[in-house]
Amino acid sequence: MKYTKSFNDGGAMQGAMKCRRSLWSALLGATAILCTAGLASAAGSDKGKIVFASDRTGSWQIYTMNPDGTDQFQVTNLEPTGDDGLSPTISPDGKQILFNYSGPDGVDLYVVNVDGTGLQALTQDHQSFLGHWSPDGKKVAFTTVSSRGPGVIAVMQADGSGGRQILTTDLWDSAAPIYTPDGKQIVFQSSIGGYVSAVWIMNSDGSHPRRLTAPALKGAASSVSPDGKSILLTNNLNSPPALPNENFVMNVNGNGLKPLAPLAQFHHDLGATYSPDGKEISFYTDRFSNNITEFTYGTFDIVTMNADDTNLIDIASAVGFCPDDGNCVDASWGPSPQP
């Protein structure tokens, strides 16, 4: 497989240097990288932004970049936290980022403008996380911990005001809601029915929940295509690091499951999301990591590829390292700020 590697220094507003590494050098673990410099740094700006978390400055912070890896910008300056799972996602108008942050009292949802201003908490219950905007930007679906213990899917106003509506049973764990583009349904992951993890879909009022994936896949959805027809997902959720996490795509009704971008043993592709036009996919992966073991996750890069499983490009290398659980970089593709 050929792939292209974009090299970035991690600083903001730097010009791009695009590098290409051959399959052969990758297989040999060679470090030689053939580079071509001078591509326009703003080339990706009309294709949306990718938001992600990185510990490159010594603490976990949220960054944005163009889909070609250029124009990396540190959005937050959060107090260092031991929890590396920030799970940022860009609002439908491209102007805000929703994320979760663990303080000393627990985890809450926050929003911040993409320029780093306007940081505010949406929840203060210290047990809410993994939020996702409704397509109109007026609501946020998120995960919270029920009084019984399991995680449940809830929905609230996007500014955190008013009450919250619990959408899923509190007998089993559910998490990571994703609105479909028409806002009528929510895709989520759940152990409903006694399964380690499966992809579920329900109406946005919580009615008519139904399982989309077979139990043995141990699936978890990461994105719904802009046309509402396809779901990106990963396998082997809640499984040992020695089992790979591979990306899959399937129809929104659960049919047509097929793998994307096969990878080697002990490696992990996580968090695949569609580009705003649905033609490309980004995800974070330790497939290029040299420090991976059967016991751990490796160092994650962020890559893009065409939605038809071609042209894999490494756009940001060594973004984050979370060897124990792989829950750190959380790259997510969203729209550029709308005027």
Added chain:
Amino acid sequence: MGTIRNLILLGSNSFSAGGPGLITPPRPRLEPYRRLNFSSKAQKPAIWLMNADGSNQHLLLNDPRFDDEAPSFSPDGSHVIFSRCGPLDGEFPCAIYRVDLDGSGLRPITPVRIELQDFEPVYSPDASTIAFDSFGRDGIIGAVYSMNSDGTGIREVTEAELGGYAPDWSPDGRQLVLTSKCCNPELPSLGAIKPDGQRVRQLTNDAIEVGRSSWSPQGDAIAFRGFNLVTGENGIYVINADGSDAKLVMKVRPTALVKHGPRMAPRSHFVKNKKSGPVRQIEDGGALPRWGSAQ
């Protein structure tokens, strides 16, 4: 070769068909060659054998690489089946193994797979089938399964939603007793189910949180660990097989009570008469014992 007689003891709440039985007089006299087997948690879990009076304790298996736990005898007393957990690619999966009573013939019955925890195997009375619990199999959090005695034909006994663990056979082989959240998702309760997964019956009410259980050899009663949420009493209960007349027969310190984890166990083994008879400590440090009939 001596007479074979089934003797089963599971944790501190098991029945025996002979010896210091919990249930039914007359009590057959213990034969001197009859032994118990159990796991010791003194260091790493290992398989031990001992006589019913606690004497003649000796290791059957002691490989430091593995945790060997939850042993039970084959009905003919020729070998032991147990759960062996060991390192694999950074995890510690468990599979069902068998070994002859002289330590020979060690071999797996279920395959070792990184995401699997196969545990607590127990033979059906006719030795044709092994029931066990498994966690992570085919994407199911945990459930009770059965298989042919050679490891083929693994099939779900309980549905994924029912879950369940710690199965034990009725003496006639027509039912399994197990612990599950069959009927109250917040409370593990005692249930009986046919080996084909049909006709689940809740045996305990919602006042008692249930741990492991053991069916009496006569089939008329079941012993189990329990915690009464109303009275706060921890201990060993006996209940009729139809679910009636649950009685606390032995109080256990809360710290020693197994609640519902598949690996937790009391600190010591006791043998107790059903009607508040004396408790004799026969061993210290072991776990998950089962009476058996050894040749």
